[in-house]
Amino acid sequence: MAFSAGNDSGGPMATINVTPLVDVMLVLLIIFMITAPLMTHKVEIKLPEATLAKPEEAPKTPPITLAIQESGAIYWNDEPVTMDQLESRLSVEAQKTPQPQINVRGDRTAKYRIVNNVVTVAQKQGMRKVGFVAIKER
Numbered sequence: 001m002a003f004s005a006g007n008d009s010g011g012p013m014a015t016i017n018v019t020p021l022v023d024v025m026l027v028l029l030i031i032f033m034i035t036a037p038l039m040t041h042k043v044e045i046k047l048p049e050a051t052l053a054k055p056e057e058a059p060k061t062p063p064i065t066l067a068i069q070e071s072g073a074i075y076w077n078d079e080p081v082t083m084d085q086l087e088s089r090l091s092v093e094a095q096k097t098p099q100p101q102i103n104v105r106g107d108r109t110a111k112y113r114i115v116n117n118v119v120t121v122a123q124k125q126g127m128r129k130v131g132f133v134a135i136k137e138r
Contacts, residue, residue: 066086067105068105
């Protein structure tokens with residue numbers, strides 16, 4: 001659709017009609033003027049204050065290492081134990097405050113059933129901190 005410039009040449013008008021552009025820009029300006037204050041709306045929140053005093057630390061207890069070999073032998077800090085001795089020792093350790101951490105070190109070829117039994121016994125005796133030890137891959 002071509003518009004005539006009003007002269008008799010009959011060619012299309014070469015200038016841009018800026019009236020629709022100004023209308024669109026004014027509408028956008030009004031929209032931004034209304035929405036800008038709404039975007040800075042603040043909600044008042046009372047955050048807790050941090051204290052600079054260090055909390056009293058509980059005495060650290062050394063972790064207990066349970067090593068499980070491929071043959072099924074269980075070691076309590078490098079001392080061989082049976083499953084019954086393990087249960088009794090774990091029940092004694094569970095009564096202590098704070099509880100020591102239990103680190104389970106399973107041999108690479110150890111059966112999962114034995115490792116699972118040791119972890120289950122530790123949890124049944126009331127031990128809360130039971131973790132696994134592995135070597136980081138190089």
